Amino acid sequence: MKLTLRVWRQKNAGAEGAMSTYEVDDISPDMSFLEMLDVLNEQLILSGEDPVAFDHDCREGICGACSLVINGDAHGPERTTTCQLHMRSFKDGDTIDIEPWRASAFPVVKDLVVDRSSFDRIIQAGGYITAPTGSAPEAHATPVPKPDADFAFEHAECIGCGACVAACPNGAAMLFTSAKINHLNVLPQGAPERETRVLDMVAQMDEEGFGGCTLAGECATACPKGIPLMSITSMNKEWLRATRRASKR
Amino acid sequence: MARTVWGSTVGKKTVMAVSGLIMLLYLVVHMIGNLKIFFGAGEFNHYAHWLRTLGEPFMHYEWTLWLVRVVLVIAVVAHAVSAYQLSRRDIRARPSKYVHSKPRASYATRTMRWGGIILGLFIVWHILDLTTGTVHSGFQPGHPYQNVVDTFSTWYGNVIYIVAMLALGLHVRHGFWSAAQTLGVGSRARDRALKTVANVLALLLTAGFIAVPVGVMTGVVS
Numbered sequence: 001m002k003l004t005l006r007v008w009r010q011k012n013a014g015a016e017g018a019m020s021t022y023e024v025d026d027i028s029p030d031m032s033f034l035e036m037l038d039v040l041n042e043q044l045i046l047s048g049e050d051p052v053a054f055d056h057d058c059r060e061g062i063c064g065a066c067s068l069v070i071n072g073d074a075h076g077p078e079r080t081t082t083c084q085l086h087m088r089s090f091k092d093g094d095t096i097d098i099e100p101w102r103a104s105a106f107p108v109v110k111d112l113v114v115d116r117s118s119f120d121r122i123i124q125a126g127g128y129i130t131a132p133t134g135s136a137p138e139a140h141a142t143p144v145p146k147p148d149a150d151f152a153f154e155h156a157e158c159i160g161c162g163a164c165v166a167a168c169p170n171g172a173a174m175l176f177t178s179a180k181i182n183h184l185n186v187l188p189q190g191a192p193e194r195e196t197r198v199l200d201m202v203a204q205m206d207e208e209g210f211g212g213c214t215l216a217g218e219c220a221t222a223c224p225k226g227i228p229l230m231s232i233t234s235m236n237k238e239w240l241r242a243t244r245r246a247s248k249r
Numbered sequence: 250m251a252r253t254v255w256g257s258t259v260g261k262k263t264v265m266a267v268s269g270l271i272m273l274l275y276l277v278v279h280m281i282g283n284l285k286i287f288f289g290a291g292e293f294n295h296y297a298h299w300l301r302t303l304g305e306p307f308m309h310y311e312w313t314l315w316l317v318r319v320v321l322v323i324a325v326v327a328h329a330v331s332a333y334q335l336s337r338r339d340i341r342a343r344p345s346k347y348v349h350s351k352p353r354a355s356y357a358t359r360t361m362r363w364g365g366i367i368l369g370l371f372i373v374w375h376i377l378d379l380t381t382g383t384v385h386s387g388f389q390p391g392h393p394y395q396n397v398v399d400t401f402s403t404w405y406g407n408v409i410y411i412v413a414m415l416a417l418g419l420h421v422r423h424g425f426w427s428a429a430q431t432l433g434v435g436s437r438a439r440d441r442a443l444k445t446v447a448n449v450l451a452l453l454l455t456a457g458f459i460a461v462p463v464g465v466m467t468g469v470v471s
């Protein structure tokens with residue numbers, strides 16, 4: 001395949017960026033999108049240019065490091081991560097636009113790499129349980145009803161990639177935050193911090209400068225892990241419950 | 250608690266949902282009341298007078314009406330201020346657009362802000378036109394039937410009203426369902442039902458309100 005790539009290039013956080021156009025040839029439809037970018041970078045290095053910076057780690061769809069808005073879609077046209085997107089989703093001769101996640105809480109570091117540490121701070125605000133760690137406890141020591149376990153697992157699938165923020169017209173982090181809160185709040189292990197968790201994580205989310213939810217639903221469409229839009233509804237319910245309870249103390 | 254609610258995006262959205270639902274409830278009642286115009290001047294004017302005596306003898310003449318007005322003003326102001334503040338925040342959170350961008354969310358979702366502004370302006374015009382009569386030449390206090398016929402005998406009266414009611418339908422379509430999510434009462438099992446209720450409410454409100462100018466235009470009401 002022969003492709004024209006229009007890639008966002010930006011030297012550093014302070015620099016002005018712009019789209020640059022490159023041609024790549026001999027791309028196999030079996031390559032992943034990131035392997036295609038590797039080909040581009042080899043080409044750039046050989047011609048003495050700066051390679052395109054992009055985030056990646058596991059390349060198997062589980063770590064959440066890869067990003068990229070491809071032709072206006074976070075993680076591209078398929079419902080998967082960029083690393084699991086294959087070039088067969090494109091046609092020979094296509095022009096592909098590649099941009100970084102866009103949100104003021106995700107500032108661009110270089111080219112296609114953005115700083116997602118705002119997500120880390122939301123987790124630090126309450127996305128954990130306070131329990132002594134050590135060897136794994138006996139699985140049946142704490143019974144969890146099946147529907148709750150399913151609900152927790154569905155939300156635990158979030159890999160923290162940030163596609164939801166990138167896709168949201170308001171740069172909101174509601175889907176990510178709700179996935180993390182719901183995952184723990186439904187489980188007995190998460191119960192002791194059920195109220196502080198939702199209040200603190202939502203407060204941190206606001207603090208980081210993410211936008212608010214207008215229920216446009218773009219986040220859930222973009223999410224490679226299929227976190228449902230209704231996850232936000234559950235978080236709102238938890239937040240209202242916690243707010244009512246806090247006011248009674 | 251008030252500080253937590255007003256200081257949070259989730260809380261401010263709750264204020265929007267509650268104030269929106271209060272206005273929605275009022276609009277349903279208002280729309281049904283308006284349909285009495287099809288039963289003649291006597292019945293319509295009598296209904297308008299009854300509104301003022303509502304709650305008597307416990308309430309004094311017009312007290313109930315003023316109570317409703319105060320609640321509505323609070324709802325409109327709370328709704329508009331939260332909408333403004335949240336929208337400002339949303340725009341700041343996503344300052345740069347994608348080079349490759351496409352419209353996605355449904356029309357009703359994308360037009361909440363502009364639709365809301367249209368509704369806000371309409372509310373002001375509507376009160377000056379049919380409540381106070383400030384912008385209504387030949388306004389006759391105490392003769393609502395005649396005033397309504399008057400307004401809908403002008404082309405601009407019809408245009409303003411019909412455009413606003415179409416905007417209302419779109420706003421309610423996304424708004425009602427949104428409010429259910431904001432208040433945490435939506436669920437997968439209820440989603441179809443909520444969307445259906447939103448659509449039916451939107452359609453009934455728009456059709457019910459527009460029936461009045463159409464009635465005057467076609468001479469059914471005169």
Ligand code: HEM
Binds near residue numbers: 266358
């Ligand atoms: C003063 C004029 C108005 C303005 C400026 C306004 C603006 C807005 C905005 C910006 C939103 C949020 C949009 C979004 O989530 O995408 C909204 C939501 C809503 N509006 Fe309005 N609106 C107005 C009047 C009304 C009226 C008259 C009603 C009554 C039917 C109403 C009912 C609602 C409801 C129920 C919501 C959903 C709240 C939520 O998402 O939780 N609004 N409005």
Ligand code: SF4
Binds near residue numbers: 159160161162225
């Ligand atoms: S909710 Fe989905 S899109 Fe958002 S961070 Fe988690 S996995 Fe990524």
Ligand code: FES
Binds near residue numbers: 059064082
């Ligand atoms: S590189 Fe780990 S999810 Fe894509």
